[in-house]
Amino acid sequence: MQSTFQSKHFTRLQRLGDWLNSERGLGYTLVAPAVILLLGLIAYPFCLSIYLSLSDRLLAVASSGRFIGLGNFINLLDDSIFRQSVWNTFNYAFVSVFFKLVLGMLMALVLNEITFLKNFFRGMLLLPWIVPTSLSALGWLWLYDSQYSVFSWILLNLGLIQEKIIWLGSPVMAMLSIQLVNIWRGIPFFGISLLAGMQTISQELYEAAEIDGANAWHRFWQVTWPLLMPVTLVVTLFSLVQTFADFQIVYVLTRGGPVNSTHLFATLAHQTAILSGKLGEGAAISLFMFPMLAVAIILQLRYLQQRD
Amino acid sequence: MQFSRLQRKILRGSIVYLGLAFFVVIMLFPFYWMVITSIKPDVELYLSKQNPLWVFNPTPQHYIYLFQKTPFVTWLTNSLLVAIVSTSVSLFIGTIAAYALARLRFRGAQVMGMSIFITYLVPTTLLFLPLAYIIRNLGLYDHPVALMITYPTFLVPFCTWLLMGYFKGIPKDLEECATVDGATRIQALIYIILPLMLPGLVSAGLFAFTMSWNEFIYALTFTQSDSVKTLPVGIVAQLVLGDVYFWGSLMAAALLGSVPIAILYSFFLEYYVKGMTAGAVKG
Numbered sequence: 001m002q003s004t005f006q007s008k009h010f011t012r013l014q015r016l017g018d019w020l021n022s023e024r025g026l027g028y029t030l031v032a033p034a035v036i037l038l039l040g041l042i043a044y045p046f047c048l049s050i051y052l053s054l055s056d057r058l059l060a061v062a063s064s065g066r067f068i069g070l071g072n073f074i075n076l077l078d079d080s081i082f083r084q085s086v087w088n089t090f091n092y093a094f095v096s097v098f099f100k101l102v103l104g105m106l107m108a109l110v111l112n113e114i115t116f117l118k119n120f121f122r123g124m125l126l127l128p129w130i131v132p133t134s135l136s137a138l139g140w141l142w143l144y145d146s147q148y149s150v151f152s153w154i155l156l157n158l159g160l161i162q163e164k165i166i167w168l169g170s171p172v173m174a175m176l177s178i179q180l181v182n183i184w185r186g187i188p189f190f191g192i193s194l195l196a197g198m199q200t201i202s203q204e205l206y207e208a209a210e211i212d213g214a215n216a217w218h219r220f221w222q223v224t225w226p227l228l229m230p231v232t233l234v235v236t237l238f239s240l241v242q243t244f245a246d247f248q249i250v251y252v253l254t255r256g257g258p259v260n261s262t263h264l265f266a267t268l269a270h271q272t273a274i275l276s277g278k279l280g281e282g283a284a285i286s287l288f289m290f291p292m293l294a295v296a297i298i299l300q301l302r303y304l305q306q307r308d
Numbered sequence: 309m310q311f312s313r314l315q316r317k318i319l320r321g322s323i324v325y326l327g328l329a330f331f332v333v334i335m336l337f338p339f340y341w342m343v344i345t346s347i348k349p350d351v352e353l354y355l356s357k358q359n360p361l362w363v364f365n366p367t368p369q370h371y372i373y374l375f376q377k378t379p380f381v382t383w384l385t386n387s388l389l390v391a392i393v394s395t396s397v398s399l400f401i402g403t404i405a406a407y408a409l410a411r412l413r414f415r416g417a418q419v420m421g422m423s424i425f426i427t428y429l430v431p432t433t434l435l436f437l438p439l440a441y442i443i444r445n446l447g448l449y450d451h452p453v454a455l456m457i458t459y460p461t462f463l464v465p466f467c468t469w470l471l472m473g474y475f476k477g478i479p480k481d482l483e484e485c486a487t488v489d490g491a492t493r494i495q496a497l498i499y500i501i502l503p504l505m506l507p508g509l510v511s512a513g514l515f516a517f518t519m520s521w522n523e524f525i526y527a528l529t530f531t532q533s534d535s536v537k538t539l540p541v542g543i544v545a546q547l548v549l550g551d552v553y554f555w556g557s558l559m560a561a562a563l564l565g566s567v568p569i570a571i572l573y574s575f576f577l578e579y580y581v582k583g584m585t586a587g588a589v590k591g
Binding site for chain 2: 048125188290
């Protein structure tokens, strides 16, 4: 009796050992935690957000949540604040990403030429990207202060303006001001990523181009730009998705104001669902970020497949 | 006009270093302004007619206020705890998943690798509302565990993706030798491969720590009380009081909140650069 029990026990252990030593068995076992996490806290919430967006669920009322079909979406498309936010989000994302790309490219070109204290400068220039955005945005809130703004002080003393600029007070200036912060924060990401790409380009190509009489301008457009294109595309797409879904800079600097002129999808969703408690409508707003994400995902996957 | 070789070299050098100076000023000025503000007495901050770009009577008063009159230390501890737990968990889950996806052949591995990449792109703001709903239903609202289980949703895809690249760079022969000598796959992974993966693990760990330290919207949405808040949310939501700003201590707090990251980062710059360019360059 005892011995059969032991041998049963033994074979079970052995079978487990065999399973873990086979590629298939070990493979499934090792990816299981990641799969469970991604299903439970990404796939399920995503489906849940679609479900919530089709209901009138309130955040604090558990019994609420009637199915209302596309009601939230129809109301949103009719809502001037939402339509304003759609425009704001596109404006914020495309303008910021454009300048991040241009200035990041310049930063990469500069860093690529530096020999003196190379790592030190690279490290210093990466700081805006590495520190908590919410905290650096707080620094910018003080830089933009209506009364004590040091930017205004400098411009006044240089004689470039006659009176203090109200950075966050008018719709146009507020949008420009938050774009500036986003650009400032994002330049290093572009700069360092593009620099890493540049360093994989063979030096011989530049030498060959130089022998053919190409000047620096031509070398950039004939050698660097085309060879860097894959990296540029990946970095730009990634940044576009992130900027499109931005939250912290607006939350800290303007909370969407003045008169909703700086609300983005994420800040409007937060205000609607958490502050006003309309969870269903908020979920519908945040789902508007999805199409942009889907496009980026498809393009990135296509690029990955091509390269493999 | 034809420049000589030397002239061209000098011209090129000055353009490069002028460009460098431009970027250094633009990128670092906000930090300079924050430092200056944090050590200025209030009189200099609000009433002085002197040059605001300099500090004439530096004072530690704002830092003292921060430690004595605000829950700064509590928030700091919370941030550390959440970041350490979620980083360790994610690093573990990410390492084993990356090993399986990079090394083992089994059905579904391809699809799984692709899903990891897709989730790596998903921004946190897309899912914070359904997650808030789930957190409330689980009874975890205003509890640090809410952050410890949600942070891995963006850390695990990142760690897995980064580490898959490192695993692929380690020759398969090494592992095969070990298994021929009688080691199981798991033993080979722990004793032979992981030590070689150290740079990758450091890179992923540092980056994951930074991402959780900097996270904002989950912490803002899933927590409420001072005893649970993380540092960024505590500073932004509690210290900014209506129209009355204590700029000196606010800037002191913002700087101190960035210091742990800046220290880690100054020691491990190379690893950081590898982490941030993993998606773009190596793929």
